[in-house]
Amino acid sequence: MKIGFIGTGSMGSILIDAFIHSGALLPTDMVISNRTIDKAKQLADKHTGLEVAKSNIEVMLKCDLIFLCVKPKEYKNVIDEIRTISLDSQIIVSITSAVLIEHLEEWLPCKIAKVIPSITNYVRSGATLCMYSERMLEEDVRVIEDLLAYISKPLRVDEAYTRICSDISSCGPAFMAFFLQKFIDAAILKTGISRELATELASEMLYGTGMLLTSGGMDPTTLQQKVSVPGGITAEGLSMMENELDGMFIELVHTTHAKYEEELAKVKSLF
Numbered sequence: 001m002k003i004g005f006i007g008t009g010s011m012g013s014i015l016i017d018a019f020i021h022s023g024a025l026l027p028t029d030m031v032i033s034n035r036t037i038d039k040a041k042q043l044a045d046k047h048t049g050l051e052v053a054k055s056n057i058e059v060m061l062k063c064d065l066i067f068l069c070v071k072p073k074e075y076k077n078v079i080d081e082i083r084t085i086s087l088d089s090q091i092i093v094s095i096t097s098a099v100l101i102e103h104l105e106e107w108l109p110c111k112i113a114k115v116i117p118s119i120t121n122y123v124r125s126g127a128t129l130c131m132y133s134e135r136m137l138e139e140d141v142r143v144i145e146d147l148l149a150y151i152s153k154p155l156r157v158d159e160a161y162t163r164i165c166s167d168i169s170s171c172g173p174a175f176m177a178f179f180l181q182k183f184i185d186a187a188i189l190k191t192g193i194s195r196e197l198a199t200e201l202a203s204e205m206l207y208g209t210g211m212l213l214t215s216g217g218m219d220p221t222t223l224q225q226k227v228s229v230p231g232g233i234t235a236e237g238l239s240m241m242e243n244e245l246d247g248m249f250i251e252l253v254h255t256t257h258a259k260y261e262e263e264l265a266k267v268k269s270l271f
């Protein structure tokens with residue numbers, strides 16, 4: 001089976017790298033295209049045998065399963081280009097939350113999967129959020145999830161919850177890194193500890209925390225309880241954060257959902 005990638009920006013290239021490094025795919029299994037072709041060529045220089053197509057149409061003509069890794073506002077151009085040569089036997093995997101499966105079904109005759117990856121997939125961890133159109137057969141779903149399992153934990157979610165799942169799974173790494181950065185900056189400012197040491201400590205801490213929450217059998221509440229000695233230092237810090245951050249995460253969810261609605265409307269208006 002030939003796998004195509006249309007769009008080799010940040011996420012497209014992360015997926016290609018991860019599929020190759022994990023052994024899920026060989027470079028020769030893939031054909032890629034990108035608006036700025038040099039970006040695709042740089043990937044091919046890194047992975048001998050990876051084929052760069054001259055156009056998105058060439059990817060569609062050569063591949064059975066195609067990942068669409070472009071941003072919402074770029075869908076119109078890509079769909080217009082490929083719709084007349086798309087086949088109902090082909091599987092299109094869209095990685096964009098703000099493009100609905102029902103719309104992709106309207107625009108293309110293909111079987112449609114919506115899979116939201118995460119930067120964590122680069123190191124073969126984190127989830128991929130999976131949603132499928134009714135055109136997908138059981139064996140099509142199996143092909144996709146077998147592939148994704150090399151680099152992630154594929155989780156089926158209801159499309160109605162795409163945004164919040166993606167907030168946690170895909171935006172989450174950036175949000176957590178933001179917290180870490182603020183923690184590190186404060187540590188340096190207040191104590192003079194070196195950035196290098198603070199960053200190493202913070203990164204190891206986050207890695208270990210992730211392990212405790214996945215394979216370590218703890219949930220976030222248990223973890224807080226186990227670290228907080230009654231009347232101790234952690235409890236004091238947690239209590240301060242409870243007051244300072246009150247309402248902030250509600251505001252965060254409002255913000256991401258408002259942006260999502262804006263993008264959905266923009267995409268709709270293009271077609």
Ligand SMILES: NC(=O)C1=CN([C@@H]2O[C@H](COP(=O)(O)OP(=O)(O)OC[C@H]3O[C@@H](n4cnc5c(N)ncnc54)[C@H](OP(=O)(O)O)[C@@H]3O)[C@@H](O)[C@H]2O)C=CC1
Nearest residue numbers: 007008009010011012034035036069070071074096117170
């Ligand atoms: N980054 C992340 O962590 C995640 C991203 N996503 C989703 O992935 C999608 C892509 O995001 P991301 O990779 O970050 O964005 P980027 O801007 O990094 O990549 C988009 C790529 O699409 C290419 N492109 C644009 N138009 C066309 C076209 N007509 N034909 C071929 N290629 C084209 C661009 O080419 P050019 O080089 O010319 O700009 C660019 O390389 C988004 O919808 C995002 O929501 C989902 C989960 C996580």
Ligand SMILES: O=C(O)[C@@H]1CCC=N1
Nearest residue numbers: 097166167170171172
């Ligand atoms: O920032 C974005 O729009 C995308 C969606 C999920 C992660 N990155």
